[in-house]
Amino acid sequence: MPNDLTNKIEKHTIAVLVDNEPGVLARVIGLFSGRGYNIESLTVSEVDKENNLSRITVVTSGTRMIVEQIKAQLERLVPVHRVRDLTDDGPCIERELALVKVAGTGERRNEAMRIAGIFNARVVDATLSSFIFELTGTAEDLGDFIGLMSELGLVEISRTGVVAISRGAAGF
Template sequence: MHITQQTAERHVLAITVDNEAGILAKIAGMFTARGYNIDSLTVADISENHAVSRITIVTNGPDHVIDQIRAQLERLIPVHKVVDLTEAGPHVERELALVKVSGTGEKRVEALRLAGIFRAKPVDTTTASFIFEITGAPEKIDSFIALMRELGLVEVGRTGIVGMMRGAEGA
């Protein structure tokens, strides 16, 4: 008997919602109740009158599970729109991270040199440490963090992924 295992694919979901108390808890609760994992989550007000927010969720699952997630999200009352950026076509993803590195001497010089290559900006400096601000694709940030581990990584804070469709049309 041949069993086909469905591969879990990474999906970036952009969800437009009314900016009201409890909506994030409803969405997170829906994921939790059904055993879906959230890899990244960002939320921000996107309207001038503060009435609408955009939630970006990165999750993994086979296509039928992602379709089920989308359908369940669309049924929630304060949800206006759910777009799977991964399925919709070319899109841009970015993330911001603060990366604290301690070290002196050659390790300090090397951390600063690598930060320049990655276009990470020092936003705080002491004689024994740096805090770098880096933005870009998640893979770029992962690579920078991996290199900083070898040089004295102390702490990392990441915002989570935000994404947007390419071109003149909105999501």
């Protein structure tokens, strides 16, 4: 089929360098919602104060044609400097940070602490009946950790969403 090479849904991590100006995030998000694209996660922060640039990392999914369209539409936004498909240009490093609050006492508390050790999660807050763990890793690592904690008194989770950067010496 010439018009529809494949309907396979692919997951892509896209980095977008934008002017840090009011409304720019709304433009990006509005583009995704207005055109019906998926956002699995989205992070944004200023990365260059001098040049007033922010970097947005979007994890999205769609057919090849949709992903190409997403990139073209992002590039069309006026305050967008560059768009890079880290999944296509790969390899890249993807990381996410989670803060995980777990409450419990006795054996459950010990087990939570033991698993946190296995995952290299840091304890950033502790009371006699709770911990807050900080864990950095891939989205999958975080999912595994949270899955185990859900058996051990999981109270609350806060995740940053994925940030990513390409491997090697070359810059954005």
